[in-house]
Amino acid sequence: MFGLRFGSPWWLLALALLPVLFWQARRSLTGLGAFRRWTSLALRMLLVAATVLALAEAYWRQESREVTVVYLVDGSDSLPRRDQEKLLDYVRATSVKRESGPGRRADDCGGLVLFGGSASVERSPAENFRTPDALASIIDTGHTDIAEGLRLAAASFPAGSRKRIVLLTDGVETRGLAVEEARRLAELGVQVQCVAAKRGRSPEVLVERLAVRPEARVGEPVEVRAVLRANGPASGIMRLYLDGKPIEARRFAAREAGKLPAETFLVRLPKPDFYPLELRIEPDAGSDTLSQNNVGYAFTHVPGEAKVLVLYSPEGEGKKSDTMVDVAALSKALASEKIALKFATPGAIPQSVAELAQYDCVIIANLGAYAFSPAAMKAVQGAVREMGVGLIMIGGVEGFGAGGYLNTPIEEALPVTCDVRQRKVMPNGALALIMHTCEMPDPNFWGRKISDAAIDALSDLDEAGLVYYGGNGCAWLFPLQKVGPNRANMHALIKNAQPGDMPDFDASLQMAIQGLQKTQAAMKHIIIISDGDPSFSNVGLLGQATAAKITVSTVAIAPHDPTCTGALQRIANATGGRYYYPKNPNLLPQIFVKEAMTVRRSVIFTEPFTPQWGVTTPPVKGFGGVALPELGGYVVTTPKPRAELPLTVKLKDVEDPVLAHWQYGEGKAVAFTSTAAPDWAPKWISWPGYARFWAQIVRWTSRAAGSSDLQVTAEVKGGEGRIVVEAMDEEGRLLNQLELTGHSVDPLGRPEDFALVQTAPGRYEARFAAGAPGSYAVAVAYKDAKGQMRSVSTGAAGNYSPEFSAAEPNPMLLADIARVTGGRVLPADPEQDREAIWARDLPPGYRVHPGWKWLLWLALVLFPLDVAIRRVMIDWREVAQAFRTVAGLVIPKLRPAAASGPTPAMQALMSEKQRIKQSAPAPATDDVRSRFVEQLARARAIEEAAADRAAPSLPRKEDIRAAAGTSGHASRPLEIKSATRKAAPPPAQGISGYTAALLEAKKRALKERQQSQEGKEEKKD
């Protein structure tokens, strides 16, 4: 009825209550006047009706007449900028408002959505839509996902309007299924009109494909095939890169559009390794527009023996005692045993388990812990524990404790700890920190990080103290004390410290030097951390420091002025310490680890000794008992309980490990606390067994290389990497229920882990994200039947996004989308067929206006009104009077007349009152009742006198009651039960007429009584 609809129409049945209400109310309201009664009834019924309608969720629908058009514009890379501008022009031309004729009307809404691989709403649909001059949305331009665009556009329509999408794209869909999405939209009543974006013809030449066999053998020439494509005459140079190094260049030339004949390169692969291949073309000027498609990637690998990674640092520290290990001796020895090594310096240390999983063994050769970022440390530990990669640490001046590996994840993987707790008498170090970090935005944060890192790098036996500027000037935050029992307390004090501004270094340096002079530590070191520029003048202090064998290192932190050759540098230089100015504050903790190594140098023992054989274990099989040459030193460590110690050193009363090994998770770890370097072990290099000794250890530690059980194929296509593994043992039986884990590293070095799922007998698959073009390294690991961890590595090459493949536009797709939704493909010229965009031939839209709120409000208002109507009595005359008074205040004419004398009824009453007053003798009191009682008493006295004469047995009580009874209930007839009452004497004079009437009545009643009594007596008789 009049467009009203109901959400829960069953409630309407409650309207049947209305007649019941009507009938019930009629009964209970009868006492009221007619107006009130009917009004109250009406209100009540209205109230109930309103509540019922609200419960039934009454609403009405308004049909909307306007059209909302969302322009869906393709912003992906396949459309060059110029062509995209043309699309915007189309939008601009067709969205102009018009009064008449085909086109947009005043209340039509427009919107714009930009899409590519992702979609973004550039302009929400609104009446005031204007085409933006430049598009601001940020989307993934590397793909074209029309379905995503359609989804977002459909979601952006306002409720209740007619909906149309105008899709402007070249139709080259690289992701998603647009037609499916269009079908869904058709059900929602959305129509899609398509406009095919024309691509200007610009010259383009690209690398269509680079292909190579996935596996090859050492020394065998491998064919690499390159295919180029051009859309016109083109020429240029193509270069082939193997593992990042260019190996060949050739010219190419195309006379016409189409694929060029394939070029074949022959490549020889020198050793077992992974080989990413790249082909880059450099087209001559005028031949090419897009450069993203001028490179192709391919991948091949040569499987081989165990791959070993050696981490070392090629530079020394500048001081004789710090010369780095000469890794050449080791590598030469291992190469002679046909073990191929790959080397990495601190800048190239793998940062993730996935990268390390490519190798079967990692050797850390005399490289301090500072070279590892926290991520790299955890990666090494994880690779050993989970991937079965082997770990060998070789000592030296930067190995083990001296390298700062105390309390690090790598130390956890080693069979020894870097702490030397068991030594009671052990040279220890003392470190005093001077902290001035109040200039920084968050001073406590960096001060804390640095100090905590430094203290954590110290062992329990070392001493540490911290000097800073507190509220009262230069003071020890905590004085030099042993770290062991106080470590937690030190961290707590640092956490709560509030370092203040340090005006000069002199006072704090003095304090630190004095404190260190008092300790017995073997190594004494001061580290100054400053982010400001305190003054420094007391050069004599530096002399004091050197005399006390105290070295001072200084660290300048931004925002300190970097170019200032100020106090910090002078102090460090004068005392033989180091000066640091790290640009990245995150490197600070590593600096402190390095600095703390100075203190920890006490764990290095540099005297010649001969290692002793313990139990002969598998890594040193065949060497047991052989006389070994002398070693020049070692780093003191403590073996862990489960570790095996084939080689130890016995000095006086202690026995320290020289060679220790154990199983850590899936992998094996070996610690060699001396070094193979010439300066510590000159006699070892010339020992004939040197090469074999190390080769055996390395082979034993390494993970079993490769696996013939798994056949892994990986390919990258369409932004996704797919891995397929076929597992079959030597007898040809398919291997099921294997737990395979995969690790991939993308061309930018980002790792990803995933699990492979079995999809068929012996077949496992997985997918991983591979959006970036380039080489991907993939490793699949599993545990074989013997419980050994094995892994197979391979790689895949991902090419540039298909957006750049310069594919031809796809008008068929546009036609399909349009057809499914009831639209058309519109011509690219906005002048033609304009009405198709704003035509109103769409399913109507409705706007819903819920009514329950209003109905409830109505009910709320009516309810008190209903009550008021029934209960509140308003004397309208008083109201009128009040109004008149109020009005009279303002308008004198309306003032009501002064009390115009009493009304006639009043007059009569008053005159009667006067008469009574006059006629009656003035009574003692004015009180009517007392007067009456007085009169009555007199009358009674007279009567009694008369009655006593007639009938002495007259009951007085009844008399009194009867007499008194007359002043009460007027409606009860006067009944006098007296039996023998004679007629009373005539009323005395002076009695008022009202009392006289009473007496008369009494008399009459008596008489009647008498008569009836007599009647009765007669009957009896």
Next chain:
Amino acid sequence: MKRVVAVWILPLLAAAALSGCDSAPSTGTFEKTWGQPGAELGNFVKPRGLAVDAKRGFVYVADMSGRIQKFDLDGQALASRRLPATELGTSEGLAVTSGGDLLVADTHYHRVLRYRFQPGASGAAGAAETAGAPGGVWQPLPGEGSPDLYVIGERGDGPGQFRFPIAVAVDKDDNFYVSEYGGNDRVQKFDAGGRFLRSWGTLGSGPGQFLRPSGIAVETGGSVLVADAANHRVQRFTPEGKFLAEWGRLGTGAGELHYPYDVAALPDGSFLVAESYNHRLQRFAADGTPLGIFGGPGAEPGRFSRPWCLASAGGGVVYVTDTMNHRVQRVRFESCQLPVASCQSATTGNQVPAVGNWQLATGN
């Protein structure tokens, strides 16, 4: 009751009244404080540099968030402005010329900035009528584009160059002094146009040497006071740079200082020293006799946590940046009723000679 008053209290009151320049006026009366920790207008992040334009009624405060805020004399915030560059550090020293220009010792950028006073606007900097260039050697700041900002100086150790300029002070002829630390540890004098006049001082602890001269004040007679922070003393020089006297040594008693960061001259000839690590202000007579101490460590109004800079607003009113309490305090020091430059010492009770007769106060 009346007897008690007559016998005990009245005499005491009389004694107090008759004792002349007693300790209360010397140690100052707290008047006002404003500011909370915060980076909004009216709040501070470790305020340090401070200057007062008494004539026009403005107080400028530089804090470690890189802002210079402008207040009226009662602490009502008027405007805020960021220094042109703050990554390397923020300024610690401000001063105001007689024309109302604000000089800023831009410490980590080794230069002195000058914000020209804009007469039209009372609150914000920059108005319809802009004052012209200050003339002399002053250059507009390259690349910054603010029409009212000028600069002199570059990094270096020669005349007219700076290395960590930390404090600046202006004399009555608009000549200004700039002190540096971090190697040069000297004071340079420039004329109003920014032309170098002279410099004195080297790194050290002897007379005329400095170790972090972090505060300068010009006295009414023209002599220059320098707060020599890391030497824990205050030195006085003639306007030509000739050493006259020094006072102070490390300590917490009267006459002892603990990192005096700034000094301010009071109109009666006495001077005030802000002791950063004693968290107090100490007042000295013109000849260096300690007169009293105001403040102490604490957070209540009237106490300080690392007071950094002082600015004298005339009439004995002094503003102090209470750095670690993130606020500015205003304190009034009464001048003694005795003639200017003469003040009774609180410690000895003796009359003290006037400004003109210096004595090298040794070991005081």
